[in-house]
Amino acid sequence: MADQEEDDLQMALRMSLQQAPDPKRSKPRESLASSPAVGSWEKPQMDGHPLENSQVAGKSLEKSHVDGIYQEESPESRNRRVQRELMAAAAEKRMMVARNLKEEEVSVRRESVVPENPRIETVRKSDEGLALSNEDAHQLYYMVFGTSVSKDILAQWCNQGIRFSTDPETCMGLVQHEGGPCGVLAAIQAFVLRNLLFYPDESSSYKSNMQHQHNFGLRRFLQIPHDRPDNVTSLSENEKARALVLSMVEILFLCGSKKQAAIATLNVLSNNSEEICKSDEKIAKALEGLSMESASDLQKAVRIHPYTSQKAAVQRVKEMLPVFQSRMGAMLFLISALLSRGLEAIQSDRDDPGLPLVTAPFGHASQEIVNLLLCGQAVPNVFDGSMDLGGGMSLKGIPTSVEVGFLTLLESLNFCKVGHYLKCPKWPIWVIGSESHYTVLFALDVNVQEENKLEERESRIRKAFDSQDQSGGGGFISSEAFQQVLRETNISIPPEKLEALCNSGFIVWNEFWQVLLQLDESSGGLKDSTGLMGRRQFDLYHFNGIAKSVQNSGSLQGSGGEALQQRPRLSKIRVTVPPKWTPEEFMSDMVGPSSSSGSNVCDGVAEVTQPDPPQHAPLVDCVRTWWPRAVCNWVGDPPSIV
Structure with a gap:
């Protein structure tokens, strides 16, 4: 259609450049002598643009040369020529506009090539965004909340920002104050940890030797005892903000098949948004009275900014970060992810499109939302690929490998089976699912997933x-x-x-086995130079972003004489995985000095110690879905996944 329009414009322009046909004679040739002299008739008056009038008027003074005799142009001929010239002028303008739009499109396509190392750079500011159509607003709203939703669920999703904890011990984590959006926050948290741990430089590039290097910010923070007052200095606000912005943009482009992303903002902030975003108080005041109780409220409140350039999207999210940190942040990010994927594509991903994405009665994020943020598709299952049920029916699972993974307590209860894609992600970071909450488990060592x-x-x-x-x-x-x-x-x-x-x-x-255990590896045996008899030991960290009461020093005293503070929880877990040929009873009888650490390494020589007695919590059942024989230990209260 665009090509046809351009052809029509070209034809109109060519017609305007053709010489006007000879005017019709209203008098016989012999009466030409009585015709008025050249230039003796008045200049025609026309309305319109001054430039167009001057051009048309100038041309209206032209005469036709017929058989060597100059003749005055007839009114009918002049009117036809003026009409052609006006059409040509309009065509020229339309062609110029089309040419400019085409140049901008080429520029956008060039800019849309996502650089290997995306940086936060200054780019051209976009307009005020696009409004949702009435049809899209209703489809989006009912897709998320269904035909009826309680005010409690709406309050959960409309009062949760995406912001880091102010508590020194958990400053690397996103804090959750309301139930419901934990699935969105946990997925973002997983990518933030990936960027902080394994992409520490500003360019967010991964080098081949990065796995042997350290992000001395977060890694040092996690290894310093939490009673040290200087542990918070290891992570700057700029580092955390950069990781958060890049993570959000990466997830949105993942939802958009790495080709496009949609960023949802609020209409109330469209005017003077830069000034409003400078202050949390101004944003809170601008959001006073804003609600999402209906599809019409959603349509009035939200503006959409589409992007094909990751660099431009990063700049937009950077500018609008205070808005995502406001009480509407989690809701806006969910809308952004759904629109980045496309509403029709979302419904096509699902096995049952009639169910709401936010589940009743507690308003939790469904598995489809979590999968959308982890793999870019809103599939409802956690197995690999699709499962053919016969009769043209199938169930949809995870289509490809992922950056960060997923483990669930439901697998330990035999309700589902997590596939290889989610269980073995590129980086040792997993969203942990329980019956009612999502948390994050991660490791500093990329080798924890390697086989023994x-x-x-x-x-x-x-x-x-x-x-x-x-x-x-x-x-x-x-x-x-x-x-x-x-x-x-x-x-x-x-x-x-x-x-x-x-x-x-x-x-x-x-008998052969006993010989192998005493035979060095260089001779083909199984003698373990570390002295661990083939068992593996590593540390995992668990982060629960929901703010709960924990003991701490302060003015508010608990029953034990210590203060109770509302904050997230970060737990360190020592995991010991015995080899499959060694019973746990044998491991507990190993000779060695008692130690709480399990083993110490000094000058490259491992000192084998008695392992601590195993401890149990629901998180251990999740860990054992990956490492079936894992024995877990921690200090203090057990890690919580609820």
């Missing part, structure tokens, strides 16, 4: 041994078969031990 190398080797050796076992599972093979196993697994056993194993003519697995 000794377990892998043990599996290969056992597979080779079993392939030669002709006893029907009795666990022994012949000496000739044993030589074949040694060749396949590249195991070199000292002659005296090999002779002892083969004395009876048959080799029993348990």
Whole structure:
């Protein structure tokens, strides 16, 4: 259609440039002598633009040359020519506007190429945004809240900002004061931690050796004892704000298939928004009386800013960050994510589009919202790919690998099975789902997801041994078969031990296993140079953003003589994963000095100690969906996932 319009404009312009046809003669040729002299007739008067009038009037004085005789132009011919010239002038203007729009479109396409290292830079400010149509506003509102929603649920979603905790011990986390939007906050929190831990430089680029480097801000903060007064200095406000802005924009472009994003702002802030956004008090005053009790309220309140350039979107979110930190922040971000994906695409992602995305009766974010923010699609399930039910029916799951993952207590209760995509994300960060809340679990070491190398080797050796076992599972093979196993697994056993194993003519697995445990890895054995007998130990951190009463020094005294303070909770968890061939009873009987840390490493030599007695909390059940034999320990109150 655009091409046809441009062709029409070109044709109109060509017609205007053609020479006017000869005017019709109203008198015979012999009467030409009585015609008025050249230029003796008056200049025609026309209304319109001064420039157009002058151009048309100037041309109206032209004469036609017929057989060498100048003749005055007839009124009919002059009117046709003036009409063509006016149409041509209008066509020229329209073509100029179209050309300018095309140049701007090319500029936007060039700008829309997301740079590898997005930075917060100054870009051209966009307009006041687009208003939602009446149809889109109603579809969006009922998609989120359904046909009926309680005032309590609306209050939860319209009174939750996206802002960091002011508590020194949890300053790296987003604080939640209302129930409901925890799914949105937890997903953003996971990406914020990814940026703080693994993308510490301003360009947010990942270098190949980054996994061996440290983000000395957050990492040092997490490793300093929390009773130290200087732990908050490790994270600056600028670092946190940068991580938050980049995380929000990344999620929105993820929802937009990495091609586009929509940023929702408030109409009440459209006028003089820069001045209002300088103060939280001014924003709060501007939002007084603002409600979202109906689709019409949503349509009046929200403006949409579409972007194809990640750089421009980063600048917009940076400018509007105080608005997202206001009481409407979580709601605006959810609207932004849904519109970035597209309302029709959202409904297509879902198995049951008739259900609201915010679940009743407590107003929690559905799994579809969490999946949308983690993988870019509002699918309702956590398994990989899709599940064919036959008869043309299928269930939709996670389509591809993700940056940050998801674990859920419901898997430990056998209600679902989290697939590889969510369970094994690129970075060791997981949103944790319980029956009523979402929290975040993360590690500083990117290697926590790697398989136990000794377990892998043990599996290969056992597979080779079993392939030669002709006893029907009795666990022994012949000496000739044993030589074949040694060749396949590249195991070199000292002659005296090999002779002892083969004395009876048959080799029993348990005896072979004891030799392997004492044989160095260089010889193909399973002797653990760390002294941990194949077990793994690492630390996980759990963050619960909802503000709860915790003990702290202060003026408000609790029953134990200590103050109760409303703040989020950050817990450090020591995880010990014994190898699958070692019973936990054997691990608890290991000889070594008592220590609460499990093991200490000094000058590269591991000192094996007795592990602490295992502790249990619902979070441990979530951890064991990834590490089935994990034993967890912590100091103080157990970590809470509710």
